[in-house]
Amino acid sequence: xxPFGPRSVAAVLxxxxxxxxxxxxxxxxxxxxxxxxxxxxxxxxTLTFAVGSDAGCVDPQQVASNDTIYSVRQLVDSLTDQDxxxxxxxxxxxxxxxxxxDASAWTFTLxxxxxxxxxxxxxxxxxxxxxxxxPQLGVRGxxxxxxxxxxxxxxxxxxxxxxxxxxxxxxxxxxxxSTHSLGILSPATAAASDDERCAQxxxxxxxxxxxxxxxxxxxxxxxxxxxxxxxxxxxxxxxHLDRLDFQIVPESGVRAGSLQSGEVDAIGNIGPQDExxxxxxxxxxxxxxxxxxxxxxxxxxARPLGADPAVREAVSWAINxxxxxxxxxxxxxxxxxxxxxxxxxxxxxxxxxxxxxxxKAASVLDAGGWAAGPDGIRAKGGQRLTFEITYAxxxxxxxxxxxxxxxxxxxxxxxxxLAERPIADFATIQQSGEFEALWFNLTxxxxxxxxxxxxxxxxxxxxxxxxPLDDLLDGQAAAVDPATRSDLVGQAQQQLLSDYGVVPVAExxxxxxxxxxxxxxxxxxxxxxHLFDAWKQSA
Amino acid sequence: MTELLIHETAARxxxxxxxxxxxxxxxxxxxxxxxxxxRPGLVLSSLVVVLVVVSAFAPGLLAPADPLLGxxxxxxxxxxxxxxxxxxxxxxxxxxxxxxxxALSLQATVIAVAVxxxxxxxxxxxxxxxxxxxxxxxxxxxxxxxxxxxxxLSLALITALGYGTLxxxxxxxxxxxxxxxxxxxxxxxxxxxxxxxxxxxxxxTRWWVSLARHVLPNAARPVLVLAVLEFGLAVLAVSSLSFxxxxxxxxxxxxxxxxxxxxxxxxxxxxxxxxxxLTIAATVLAVNRISRxxxxxxxxxx
Numbered sequence: 001x002x003p004f005g006p007r008s009v010a011a012v013l014x015x016x017x018x019x020x021x022x023x024x025x026x027x028x029x030x031x032x033x034x035x036x037x038x039x040x041x042x043x044x045x046t047l048t049f050a051v052g053s054d055a056g057c058v059d060p061q062q063v064a065s066n067d068t069i070y071s072v073r074q075l076v077d078s079l080t081d082q083d084x085x086x087x088x089x090x091x092x093x094x095x096x097x098x099x100x101x102d103a104s105a106w107t108f109t110l111x112x113x114x115x116x117x118x119x120x121x122x123x124x125x126x127x128x129x130x131x132x133x134x135p136q137l138g139v140r141g142x143x144x145x146x147x148x149x150x151x152x153x154x155x156x157x158x159x160x161x162x163x164x165x166x167x168x169x170x171x172x173x174x175x176x177x178s179t180h181s182l183g184i185l186s187p188a189t190a191a192a193s194d195d196e197r198c199a200q201x202x203x204x205x206x207x208x209x210x211x212x213x214x215x216x217x218x219x220x221x222x223x224x225x226x227x228x229x230x231x232x233x234x235x236x237x238x239x240h241l242d243r244l245d246f247q248i249v250p251e252s253g254v255r256a257g258s259l260q261s262g263e264v265d266a267i268g269n270i271g272p273q274d275e276x277x278x279x280x281x282x283x284x285x286x287x288x289x290x291x292x293x294x295x296x297x298x299x300x301x302a303r304p305l306g307a308d309p310a311v312r313e314a315v316s317w318a319i320n321x322x323x324x325x326x327x328x329x330x331x332x333x334x335x336x337x338x339x340x341x342x343x344x345x346x347x348x349x350x351x352x353x354x355x356x357x358x359x360k361a362a363s364v365l366d367a368g369g370w371a372a373g374p375d376g377i378r379a380k381g382g383q384r385l386t387f388e389i390t391y392a393x394x395x396x397x398x399x400x401x402x403x404x405x406x407x408x409x410x411x412x413x414x415x416x417x418l419a420e421r422p423i424a425d426f427a428t429i430q431q432s433g434e435f436e437a438l439w440f441n442l443t444x445x446x447x448x449x450x451x452x453x454x455x456x457x458x459x460x461x462x463x464x465x466x467x468p469l470d471d472l473l474d475g476q477a478a479a480v481d482p483a484t485r486s487d488l489v490g491q492a493q494q495q496l497l498s499d500y501g502v503v504p505v506a507e508x509x510x511x512x513x514x515x516x517x518x519x520x521x522x523x524x525x526x527x528x529x530h531l532f533d534a535w536k537q538s539a
Numbered sequence: 540m541t542e543l544l545i546h547e548t549a550a551r552x553x554x555x556x557x558x559x560x561x562x563x564x565x566x567x568x569x570x571x572x573x574x575x576x577x578r579p580g581l582v583l584s585s586l587v588v589v590l591v592v593v594s595a596f597a598p599g600l601l602a603p604a605d606p607l608l609g610x611x612x613x614x615x616x617x618x619x620x621x622x623x624x625x626x627x628x629x630x631x632x633x634x635x636x637x638x639x640x641x642a643l644s645l646q647a648t649v650i651a652v653a654v655x656x657x658x659x660x661x662x663x664x665x666x667x668x669x670x671x672x673x674x675x676x677x678x679x680x681x682x683x684x685x686x687x688x689x690x691x692l693s694l695a696l697i698t699a700l701g702y703g704t705l706x707x708x709x710x711x712x713x714x715x716x717x718x719x720x721x722x723x724x725x726x727x728x729x730x731x732x733x734x735x736x737x738x739x740x741x742x743x744t745r746w747w748v749s750l751a752r753h754v755l756p757n758a759a760r761p762v763l764v765l766a767v768l769e770f771g772l773a774v775l776a777v778s779s780l781s782f783x784x785x786x787x788x789x790x791x792x793x794x795x796x797x798x799x800x801x802x803x804x805x806x807x808x809x810x811x812x813x814x815x816x817l818t819i820a821a822t823v824l825a826v827n828r829i830s831r832x833x834x835x836x837x838x839x840x841x
Contacts, residue, residue, distance in 0.1 A: 253803040260806075273615065273628070273807045327611035327629060396803060400628050403790045407609060407629070418788050 041235070041520065041535040046243040048264040050255045053394045054215045054248045056424040057198035060183040061130075062140035065394050065423050066290075066443065066510065067268055069180055069528050071218040071246040076183025076203035079108055079127070081230040082175060082445055082525035084288075087345050089174055092230040093122065093184065093204075103169045103480050108177075110160040114228045116186035117208040124162035128154040129187040131164060138194050139427040142459060146452035147176030169478035171485065172448030179444070179526060204228070206239040206532045218246040233532050234520070240535035252396040259283055259513055265536065266514040266521065271396050272330045274513075282516040287332040289509045290527040291344040292444040293453060294336035295401070296504035297389065299437045302463035305387050306436060310368025311414075312500035316354065317361035318412035319405055321505055328401045330511045336504035338493050339450065343507075343527070346447040348490035353497045354504065361412045370413070378413040386415035391439035392423040401506065402439055430461040438462075441508045445525040447489040451477055454496060462501065469495045581832050584825035591822050594641035604632055606639035606792050615808045625810035627800065633811065637818050640792035644777060647708040647786075647793075651773040654712025655719050656766050662716065663723025664758070668731055668750055678724070684717040690779060697785050704787050711776045715769055722765055726758035733757075764834050771826035778819050794819050 055068035060076045063069055079094040094108040114122040131154045134144045150167040157163055166173070176182050186202040201209060206229065207220035226238045247264065249255045255267040256274035260281040270278065270285070279285065297315065299306030306312070321335035334342065337349040370378040370385055378385040389406075391398050399420070406416045421429060429435055438461075442449055451473035452458060456466045472492040479485035496502060510527045520533035575582050594601055609629035618625040624633035666677040684692065689711075696710035730736060731754055739749045774794075780786060781795030789796070794815050801812025 251802060253805050257806060271803055273804050277806055323611055327614060399789060404609070404611065404629055406790060407607065410607075418790075420784065420788070 039537075041240050041533075042538060043240050043535065044242050045536040045538070046245055047241050047266065047518065047531065047534060047536060048245045048247060050247045050249040050258055050264045050267045052248070052250055052252065052255065052269045052396065053392075053423050054218075056214055057140060058209060058212045058218060059140075059185075059189075059194075059197040059201050060180040060203070061134065061144045061185065062137060062194065062198060063180075064140075064143055064427070064442075066528060067248075067394060068218075070268060071220060071244065072201075073180045073183075073205075073524075073528050074207040074220055074244060074531055075201060075205045075209055076180060076185065077114070077122075077205050077228065077230075078179065078183050079110075079177040080174065081232050082178040083232060084523055084525040087445065087525060089178060090231045092178070093228065094177070097174070099174070101480070102478065103171045103173075104167070105163055105165045106170075106173060107157070107161065107163040110162075111228060112160060114204055116202055116204045117223055118186050118188065118202045120186055120188070122184060122204050123159050124156040126187050126190075127162055127184055128156055129190045130182075130184050133190045134182075139431045140194065140198075142427065142452075143179075143181040144176075146458065147173060147179070147182055149452070149458065169480070171477055171480060172446045172451075175444075175446040175448075178524075180528065207244055210243070215248055217248065220244040220246075229532055230530075233530065235533060239532045240520070241531065244531060250393070256513070259515060262515065264515075265518050266512060268510075268512055269396055270330065270511050270513050272328065275330060275511075278513045283513045284516065284518075285511055285513050286521060286523070287330065287509055287511045288523045288527045289332075289334065289341055289343045289507050290441070290443040291341055291446075291525070292449045293339055293440075293442040293502075294341040294504040294507045295439065295441040296336060296339070296502055296506075297405075297437050297439055298462045298502045299387075300433055300435055300463055301465065301501075302433060303387075303436050305385075306463075308368060309500065310364050310370065311385065311387075312503065314361040314364045314368075314370075314412060315409060315414060316500050316503045317357045317364065318409050318414065319503065319505060320356040320408055321354065322356075323408070324401055324404050325506050327404055328397050329506055330509060332511060333509040334507050336507055339496050339502050339504050340447060340489075340493060341507040344445065344447055344449075346486045346489040348493050350494055350497045353494075358412060365413065372413050376410070376413055377415045384415060385413060386417065387436040388417045388419050389437045389439055390419045390421055390429060390435040392426050393420055394423040395508070398439060405505065431459070433461075433463060443508070443526050443528075447485075447492075448477055450489070450492055450496070454501060464501055467499075469499070469501070578832075580828055584828035587821050587825035588829060591641055591645065591825075594638045595645040596642070598639045598642060602632075602635040602638040604635045606631065606636045607790050615804065615811070617808075618810050618814070624814035625808070627811050628804060628808075633797070633814050636792035636797060637794070637815050640794050640797060640815070643704055643787060643791060644774065644781075644794045647704045647711070647777045648770060648773045650705065650708035651711035651715070651777060652766055652770050654709060655715040655769060655773075656762065658713065659716035659719025660723045660759070660762055663720040663725075663762075664727050664750070664755065666720070667724040667727025667758070668746075668754060670728075674724070677720070681717045681720045684714070685721075687714075689714040690776065693776060693780060694783075694785075697780065702785050702788075704781075704793070707777055707780045707786055711773055711780070715773065715776070718769070719762060719765060723758065723762050726761055727754055730754050730757045764830060767830035767833055768827065771823040771830070774819065774826070775823050 051067040051070060053065060053067045055063045055065040057063050058072055060072040063072050077093050079092060080089045081092045082089055093110055093114060095111045097106060097108045099106045116122055131148060134148050135151055137145060150170055152165045152167055155163050183203060189197055189202045206223055206226045208223050210219040210221040212218050222239050222242050229236060252269060252271045256270060256278055258264045259267045299312055301307045325333050325335045337351055338347055340347045365378055369380045373379045389402055391402055402418050406418060409416050442453060454464060455473045456464050456470055469492060472488050472495060476485050476488040479488055514521055517537040520535050522530050522533060524530055609631035611630050613626050613630040614628055616622055616626045622632050624637060627633055662677050666674040692714040693710040696713060697706055700706040736749060736753050739753055778795030781793040782799045786793045786796055797815035798812050804811045
């Protein structure tokens with residue numbers, strides 16, 4: 001018997017195929033160098049945008065992952081917009097707004113003539129339908145729910161005028177109205193179930209959803225007759241581009257290669273190793289630090305290890321932030337100096353609490369009763385100092401960053417296991433508490449993000465015990481005076497970090513690379529993008 | 540007495556095919572030397588396999604450094620005298636990681652082949668020996684297994700079992716059991732009809748005794764050769780699955796995982812992905828070459 005001839009050939013071919021698939025994805029540099037003045041915008045064309053992950057949903061109110069926000073942001077308009085330079089709130093769908101003295105009731109006046117792409121008018125009734133529905137959303141809707149926390153009712157004062165009332169002061173609500181999370185959907189979409197909305201949404205934005213294939217692509221088409229863009233945008237009327245084609249390409253090397261070969265026009269989430277080749281190929285790198293909570297570790301304090309303050313503090317002293325940032329992230333990234341990143345309003349640096357000090361980490365653990373074991377890992381009462389960090393695959397830098405953190409912590413006698421989970425499962429993991437420590441960040445251009453994440457009166461994902469932090473967080477949410485609010489937010493950051501409720505490591509910096517012939521891609525205040533003004537230069 | 544007699548008869552065909560005459564020691568040595576000299580590929584393959592086995596059992600001998608400890612300042616350095624395979628994105632020495640990863644990859648492979656051999660062998664033996672409806676039922680089951688692409692079947696099993704090296708090994712083992720079952724069945728059917736087995740049955744040997752004593756030893760040889768060949772394929776299957784992220788969690792240096800880690804750096808640092816990839820390829824090819832030699836090349840070489 002000799003049935004092995006073809007089999008060995010198959011084995012050789014399979015070996016070669018593994019090598020090829022594994023190593024495929026390099027590309028030739030084909031695009032020409034960026035020209036000087038771009039000239040007048042040219043209408044038409046399709047912009048192909050490669051992103052790394054898919055949140056499994058196209059409903060702006062239920063999406064929290066930047067990769068998917070890039071596309072769904074274009075589907076909806078918001079009541080207001082926020083100036084990325086000044087943080088000032090400016091008109092968009094709402095022409096004007098006022099609040100009562102303690103910021104518990106907000107009255108908006110809408111601009112006339114706005115319609116959804118299904119033809120229904122965008123009026124006060126439609127906004128009411130949206131806001132009434134938000135509190136009923138599931139865990140995917142945590143963002144808009146937190147913006148509307150304490151929501152009581154929306155009363156329609158006239159066809160284009162309405163008042164939103166809250167149970168208590170809600171200062172952050174105004175910034176919330178500028179985000180994609182409170183983007184206005186058609187009343188029919190708002191009434192549909194959570195899952196139906198994830199597959200199909202109708203908004204009033206400059207683009208409409210053409211098709212969505214999960215884990216493959218999100219295709220948008222220009223909305224004809226669009227004439228109600230934000231006051232911050234450059235031109236009036238319809239968008240320049242005819243179509244937006246968002247491709248999901250998980251490999252950062254393949255994304256970079258696709259841009260270099262001209263197969264796509266823009267890519268998200270570039271790795272540090274791709275910076276130089278992309279620039280050499282003439283691509284433009286657009287970077288902006290994300291406001292909100294910086295990338296870091298937060299412990300589940302319902303677990304024994306997470307509840308031990310010595311462990312949390314030692315972890316913070318044992319992490320060498322500058323080393324992580326320089327080894328893993330793009331050159332524009334900065335080490336975290338507080339729980340909030342430096343582009344967030346009211347960011348207060350806490351450098352004294354966030355240094356790297358191996359000796360201090362060791363003495364904190366010694367004092368906490370954790371003695372070094374034979375293999376270098378510390379233990380207390382027979383329990384090894386080992387925990388698992390859960391992370392999502394939504395940024396290519398997550399795994400290398402955590403591997404380096406793991407190495408740094410091991411030097412301090414702390415053992416860490418890493419567990420990667422799909423980004424689509426993250427909300428469920430947070431809700432259920434099935435984690436020991438999470439590697440996470442949260443983008444929001446308002447310091448109230450601290451309250452929504454860490455207040456024990458809300459979702460309290462990290463199971464913090466109630467304490468003085470709650471009062472500070474509630475206080476800033478009610479502080480109508482900007483100076484008072486800034487002071488309270490500063491105290492809250494200090495309180496949170498001196499308890500080591502969170503261990504910030506690096507500020508997420510969104511770095512997009514766009515081809516030399518693409519112009520007008522602009523960041524909003526939350527470091528997400530608007531593609532209304534974007535256009536492609538024809539060759 | 541009768542049993543003893545049958546045993547002798549049973550043993551004869553095997554000994555006859557393997558070494559009909561004993562050669563003097565010197566002649567055999569000279570022949571072995573000539574055999575090796577004319578086959579440099581086989582010698583090289585054996586060397587590769589020896590190195591891989593040493594890496595698996597005593598990685599410290601070949602690479603004394605710590606595979607998990609990186610020096611970020613030395614990241615992404617090209618292969619050099621200091622770092623034979625270069626360094627990865629955290630400044631970890633790739634050669635050290637590949638050597639230390641051999642144990643993980645090989646462990647999974649050995650378990651996978653063992654599972655496939657035992658499971659497939661038993662199914663084949665039972666089907667071939669009992670025949671009739673048992674044969675029909677088992678072979679239709681094997682047909683189903685063969686109809687599903689092995690990698691897809693492994694993926695489905697892992698989804699059910701969960702991640703990890705052992706689960707990968709089980710999944711690959713179950714997915715490749717069907718080919719063992721087929722070969723074992725055909726060999727069993729051949730041996731079952733031979734005179735000495737029929738004689739044993741006719742004098743009243745119980746069926747399980749004749750199965751264990753007469754059928755299994757004579758039918759197992761081709762299956763064992765197949766196991767060596769499957770070893771190469773299993774290295775590949777295990778690596779593919781850990782490439783896809785189903786293996787041990789980072790930072791453990793499994794071969795497939797190493798290739799996966801390097802894929803984002805291919806345009807700028809080719810060695811991060813190429814060196815572990817070449818190691819996998821070399822191992823698979825070496826094992827293939829050796830299994831070809833085992834499949835009678837020595838006997839034919841005369």
